[in-house]
Amino acid sequence: MKFLCIDCDTAMKFKDVTRPEQGSVTAVFECPDCFTEIAMFLNPSETQMLKSLDLKLGGNNEAAQPMQMVRSQLETGKQDLMSDISSETGIGEKAEGGKCPFTSVISDAFEETAEPAEPEGLKWTPEALERLERIPSFVRPMAKMGIESFAKENGHAEITAEVMDAARGNFPAQF
Amino acid sequence: MKSYKELPDDAGSNIVGQVTAQANRISKRLTSVQRTVAIMSGKGGVGKSAVTANLATALTLAGQNVGVVDADINGPTIAKMMGVRNATLEYAATGVKPATTKLGTKIISMDLLLTEDDAPVLWNAHSQKDAFTWRSTMEVSALREFIGDTDWGELDYLLLDLPPGTDRLPNVVELIPNLGGVIVVTIPSEVSHLIVKKSVTMARDILKVPIIGVVENMAFYVCKHCGEHEPLFSVEDTPNNAFQLTTLGKIPFDPKLSRCNDNGTPYLNEYPDTPASKTIREIAQKVQDFFQT
Structure with a gap:
């Protein structure tokens, strides 16, 4: 250019x-x-x-x-x-x-x-964190970032299992 | 107003210079490599990697210094077949020290860099969405680094095990413009011939790369009781007719060969007198003859 x-x-x-x-x-x-x-x-x-x-x-x-x-x-x-x-x-x-x-x-x-920065004020419930840990380590950072972005865009202050279910369809990694 | 060509440079990025420097890294590295050979098919599942691994072993046993680039970035199998999966790559200013088999064949493969058995090749990106726009570029860059940044030392042969797809050889020729030759691997099936013909056209007619010949893998099996050759597939066309190329050899199916690939042990060493071993050694000899004529 x-x-x-x-x-x-x-x-x-x-x-x-x-x-x-x-x-x-x-x-x-x-x-x-x-x-x-x-x-x-x-x-x-x-x-x-x-x-x-x-x-x-x-x-x-x-x-x-x-x-x-x-x-x-x-x-x-x-x-x-x-x-x-x-x-x-x-x-x-x-x-x-x-x-x-x-x-x-x-x-x-x-x-x-x-290493995506965690959006301010965004919390993970223990259940959601447990599910996050079950995602294979090599895709976990990408999945975490995607879920947090989804939560932020949709106005969720806390990431719960339900939020993860809602976000699931947007990402290739299953959790 | 000035045109594009009238502007002196690209505002200081010197993209052309950076690309040239990348190409120079490969050229410089390959000055110590006598011959480069790509093993290709176009078709998946015909045994390219098995042929590559055993050909590399045969050449090594014949006293040649041999290196293998596993160019299948997403489905690397060479490290396992050649028994170096547990090797640790070493990095030095002169380049990455490749894994080396017990016989002395040097190996570079994406498999040696992945963290876990079930880890796919996943590239760092802000988003994996629309990754189709850049993933292939990443793979070619990785292949460029595998060829150019591995400290091969002096080699007689550098073999490149290509993944399936007729589009793979053009990428290799971009990286190695003076590629020494191509070996085409097929099996005796019409489906395989259909796809392999496309790769032959790409190599011979479009890229103008020398084709050393065709290897017919799983050509038949030898009855262990009577020694008769029994066909595994039912194609009437011979490789010579189908491709109008020299047939380097027809490797019979042998479960022991498959087992050795799974175990990472050299089949030619373990079973030197089988029909498949003899054929593989003949193929290796023909490859050497090709470069001596």
């Missing part, structure tokens, strides 16, 4: 990215002549496609680590392999200095999926 400042007829430059929301990131581009800025929003599918290709907006100056895509993105992968790559590549760290800021932003989007 390329961006043109129509007024200046000048190619715009990558400037920054904002925090992700719901798996979507926003990249900011600036005209080097008039300093006009524009924002490009990547929807979650576009963000995911970029991740699938192991490409980074704003450039990638980091040396490639062995199997970095698989090791950082395989949800059902052995944990020792997954944690290893995090420390090697800085995935999950905040952007600093000259480091490509998109690396951290896109990683934050991934972390959002791996």
